[in-house]
Amino acid sequence: MEPLGAAAAAARIAAGDLTPSELTERCAARIAERDDTVRAWVDWDPRPPTEAAAARDRETPTGPLHGVPVGIKDIIDTADLPTQHGSPIFAGHRPATDAACVAALRAAGAIVLGKTATTEFAAYEPAATTNPHDPGRTPGGSSSGSAAAVADGMVPLALGSQTAGSVVRPAAFCGVFGFKASYGRADRRGIGAQAPSLDTLGWFARHAGDLAIALGVLAGPAEGGGDRIHQPEHPRVAVVRTDHWDQADADTRTAIETAAARLADAGAEVDELETPEPFPGLTDAQTTIQAFEAAETLGPLRELHEDDLSESLRALLDTGAAIRPEAHVAALALGEDARSRATELFERWDVLLTPAARGAAPRGLDSTGDPVFCRAWTLLGTPVLAVPGLRGADGMPVGVQLVGRPGGDRRLIDLGGRLHTLLA
Amino acid sequence: MEPLGAAAAAARIAAGDLTPSELTERCAARIAERDDTVRAWVDWDPRPPTEAAAARDRETPTGPLHGVPVGIKDIIDTADLPTQHGSPIFAGHRPATDAACVAALRAAGAIVLGKTATTEFAAYEPAATTNPHDPGRTPGGSSSGSAAAVADGMVPLALGSQTAGSVVRPAAFCGVFGFKASYGRADRRGIGAQAPSLDTLGWFARHAGDLAIALGVLAGPAEGGGDRIHQPEHPRVAVVRTDHWDQADADTRTAIETAAARLADAGAEVDELETPEPFPGLTDAQTTIQAFEAAETLGPLRELHEDDLSESLRALLDTGAAIRPEAHVAALALGEDARSRATELFERWDVLLTPAARGAAPRGLDSTGDPVFCRAWTLLGTPVLAVPGLRGADGMPVGVQLVGRPGGDRRLIDLGGRLHTLLA
Numbered sequence: 140m141e142p143l144g145a146a147a148a149a150a151r152i153a154a155g156d157l158t159p160s161e162l163t164e165r166c167a168a169r170i171a172e173r174d175d176t177v178r179a180w181v182d183w184d185p186r187p188p189t190e191a192a193a194a195r196d197r198e199t200p201t202g203p204l205h206g207v208p209v210g211i212k213d214i215i216d217t218a219d220l221p222t223q224h225g226s227p228i229f230a231g232h233r234p235a236t237d238a239a240c241v242a243a244l245r246a247a248g249a250i251v252l253g254k255t256a257t258t259e260f261a262a263y264e265p266a267a268t269t270n271p272h273d274p275g276r277t278p279g280g281s282s283s284g285s286a287a288a289v290a291d292g293m294v295p296l297a298l299g300s301q302t303a304g305s306v307v308r309p310a311a312f313c314g315v316f317g318f319k320a321s322y323g324r325a326d327r328r329g330i331g332a333q334a335p336s337l338d339t340l341g342w343f344a345r346h347a348g349d350l351a352i353a354l355g356v357l358a359g360p361a362e363g364g365g366d367r368i369h370q371p372e373h374p375r376v377a378v379v380r381t382d383h384w385d386q387a388d389a390d391t392r393t394a395i396e397t398a399a400a401r402l403a404d405a406g407a408e409v410d411e412l413e414t415p416e417p418f419p420g421l422t423d424a425q426t427t428i429q430a431f432e433a434a435e436t437l438g439p440l441r442e443l444h445e446d447d448l449s450e451s452l453r454a455l456l457d458t459g460a461a462i463r464p465e466a467h468v469a470a471l472a473l474g475e476d477a478r479s480r481a482t483e484l485f486e487r488w489d490v491l492l493t494p495a496a497r498g499a500a501p502r503g504l505d506s507t508g509d510p511v512f513c514r515a516w517t518l519l520g521t522p523v524l525a526v527p528g529l530r531g532a533d534g535m536p537v538g539v540q541l542v543g544r545p546g547g548d549r550r551l552i553d554l555g556g557r558l559h560t561l562l563a
Numbered sequence: 564m565e566p567l568g569a570a571a572a573a574a575r576i577a578a579g580d581l582t583p584s585e586l587t588e589r590c591a592a593r594i595a596e597r598d599d600t601v602r603a604w605v606d607w608d609p610r611p612p613t614e615a616a617a618a619r620d621r622e623t624p625t626g627p628l629h630g631v632p633v634g635i636k637d638i639i640d641t642a643d644l645p646t647q648h649g650s651p652i653f654a655g656h657r658p659a660t661d662a663a664c665v666a667a668l669r670a671a672g673a674i675v676l677g678k679t680a681t682t683e684f685a686a687y688e689p690a691a692t693t694n695p696h697d698p699g700r701t702p703g704g705s706s707s708g709s710a711a712a713v714a715d716g717m718v719p720l721a722l723g724s725q726t727a728g729s730v731v732r733p734a735a736f737c738g739v740f741g742f743k744a745s746y747g748r749a750d751r752r753g754i755g756a757q758a759p760s761l762d763t764l765g766w767f768a769r770h771a772g773d774l775a776i777a778l779g780v781l782a783g784p785a786e787g788g789g790d791r792i793h794q795p796e797h798p799r800v801a802v803v804r805t806d807h808w809d810q811a812d813a814d815t816r817t818a819i820e821t822a823a824a825r826l827a828d829a830g831a832e833v834d835e836l837e838t839p840e841p842f843p844g845l846t847d848a849q850t851t852i853q854a855f856e857a858a859e860t861l862g863p864l865r866e867l868h869e870d871d872l873s874e875s876l877r878a879l880l881d882t883g884a885a886i887r888p889e890a891h892v893a894a895l896a897l898g899e900d901a902r903s904r905a906t907e908l909f910e911r912w913d914v915l916l917t918p919a920a921r922g923a924a925p926r927g928l929d930s931t932g933d934p935v936f937c938r939a940w941t942l943l944g945t946p947v948l949a950v951p952g953l954r955g956a957d958g959m960p961v962g963v964q965l966v967g968r969p970g971g972d973r974r975l976i977d978l979g980g981r982l983h984t985l986l987a
Contacts (some may be wrong), residue, residue: 222866235869331862335888436859438860442640442755468747
């Protein structure tokens with residue numbers, strides 16, 4: 140039985156054809172069956188939250204996610220479950236309150252099924268999670284457990300976050316939609332900070348429509364009314380290969396060509412775009428900002444708990460601590476300059492089509508892969524979307540990335556849904 | 564016997580008239596005599612660092628601070644002494660290495676005499692330190708111990724830091740020079756972060772010349788060669804009363820009038836300046852940035868150690884957590900706009916003369932006073948200097964503040980020395 144998406148599940152629950160308890164049990168059964176291999180969940184009891192589900196059973200559905208189980212990346216505070224940030228420092232830590240995004244999901248009727256595995260403080264030290272399509276490969280990170288849980292049909296919707304490529308990359312590796320909102324649009328309160336100039340909420344689903352429902356629940360109104368602009372019949376798509384194209388393997392190159400061709404066949408205006416200055420500098424600038432701010436944000440924890448940090452995290456913090464404040468300020472200024480020019484870019488183009496990752500999920504679990512194709516857009520603050528549907532030469536999922544204009548989150552999701560239909 | 568300044572002490576040591584051990588013993592004796600009342604030092608042993616001093620005795624003086632004892636604010640890492648950040652969370656914490664500024668002082672020959680009391684994480688919860696001029700009054704904060712130790716003749720030079728008014732205010736209250744460098748000029752590595760867009764190293768001395776020696780040791784080269792411009796014979800001084808003038812009491816108002824009059828008598832060109840837009844917005848913008856970034860920077864500590872935070876710190880973090888990211892970005896942009904306009908301002912004026920605090924040190928130890936007259940300049944990133952020499956109606960010290968152009972740190976210190984001579 141194909142697992143239900145969030146919208147379909149909510150509709151059946153609202154129609155009285157399914158109860159929240161039944162759905163929660165189904166998700167729990169899938170987790171019980173598969174999570175010894177996938178390891179998407181932390182502290183899975185493995186009893187489902189039966190009381191919360193039973194309470195939803197008794198309520199009249201009003202919220203758009205009534206009775207829908209969701210997974211929450213374990214850097215996001217939950218009052219009823221530990222929040223451990225993928226670090227022994229926070230072992231068993233129980234926040235006093237829900238993060239704003241968790242509270243919004245619950246208010247919309249969702250049931251928090253559990254916490255999903257994250258890399259250490261959403262940086263580079265891998266979680267135990269494996270790729271649902273091949274347990275010998277990484278699911279990507281840092282939102283490893285959320286991407287894998289959605290891909291494996293354990294839950295229809297899960298929250299992640301992105302500082303470099305922590306939503307788009309695992310979504311592409313696991314073959315699901317991964318959406319990162321416009322910077323500043325979704326409330327971050329209660330989400331563990333890594334690099335505050337970059338950190339942004341994101342979420343995973345198997346259906347574009349589910350992303351849109353979550354957008355309504357999780358994001359405030361768009362700046363400049365970007366959401367109100369109706370969908371163009373013939374979207375103008377710029378294929379952006381970027382300066383990193385030589386790092387894209389054959390699978391990724393084929394995926395971009397395929398997506399571009401299908402869009403053109405379907406009536407889109409598709410052209411190549413070589414991004415002007417200062418866009419090519421964004422990748423390096425993002426790398427500088429991330430390391431510098433991580434060293435500041437996680438500095439006190441390092442002071443107190445040096446021995447409980449991984450070597451890879453210490454290396455990141457060392458790199459950040461060696462960056463001069465002037466270099467950080469210059470990187471922020473470059474980002475600001477690019478943002479001011481992005482307005483013009485998105486007057487000409489509705490969406491950019493660009494690689495989501497260098498290829499399919501790499502073999503091995505000692506790295507979550509390279510966020511090189513995501514860094515620039517995270518600094519630019521645009522909404523981005525990993526669109527699944529394609530497979531590489533060895534059968535593993537290969538995603539492509541769509542980049543929308545800042546504030547145009549809803550429009551991007553809709554366009555991603557259309558592209559997915561063309562790819563599937 | 565008048566305690567020696569840093570330059571005078573280093574000169575005597577270099578001449579062989581005084582040994583580092585003798586000087587260290589003198590400082591230790593003063594601390595032993597007075598610190599039960601002043602409480603400027605944390606973990607004062609009370610044995611002086613005799614081994615370090617004896618090592619200096621045996622060395623041939625080369626560095627400009629050879630054998631000079633210094634105090635280090637206890638948010639700054641020292642490898643040989645605990646660094647406790649004014650918080651029980653860091654009780655007994657011993658960093659692995661010296662902060663960059665401490666290493667620079669030691670390389671210049673200085674002897675770290677001990678750590679000086681700080682408010683909790685350099686925010687608002689007072690340290691135990693009292694004002695050396697009246698133990699019933701605050702010494703100001705957050706660099707409370709460093710200001711008080713220098714004022715009381717316990718040490719000729721001490722390090723502090725400023726995020727709002729944490730150097731200028733205690734210097735003014737204690738009647739010493741307090742200098743905050745241009746933003747980004749002094750290396751912050753190893754200094755506990757509070758609000759990274761604002762945090763800046765500063766230091767205290769009883770003589771302007773000592774500040775200049777420390778500048779050479781602690782700061783990199785000035786941007787735009789500001790230090791190379793020679794001192795004007797007739798400095799152009801703008802008196803800036805600011806929108807907060809109604810919060811300045813009679814002592815502060817008199818101090819500004821007196822300083823302006825003495826400067827004019829001595830040949831300076833003195834005029835009033837009402838700062839143009841966007842300068843009046845800087846105070847609010849700084850307040851926003853400080854609270855927002857403190858909530859981010861100290862967030863993980865709060866998660867782990869909520870009960871060990873003071874109520875006042877929790878209130879600051881609550882305020883910061885309630886600020887939307889857009890408001891933070893807007894405040895940073897206002898600061899950037901003002902910085903770009905400051906260039907023009909400092910083509911017309913050599914220095915701004917403005918209040919250092921609302922008045923003399925307030926009575927009581929439950930607050931460190933109000934940084935309202937310092938916030939704007941900290942966000943502007945200019946070097947600032949509290950100049951002592953005046954007294955209020957009840958005999959307590961009253962400082963005035965000089966604001967120099969970004970990068971013009973050395974020039975500002977020289978001008979402050981001249982003003983001090985006119986006031987004393």
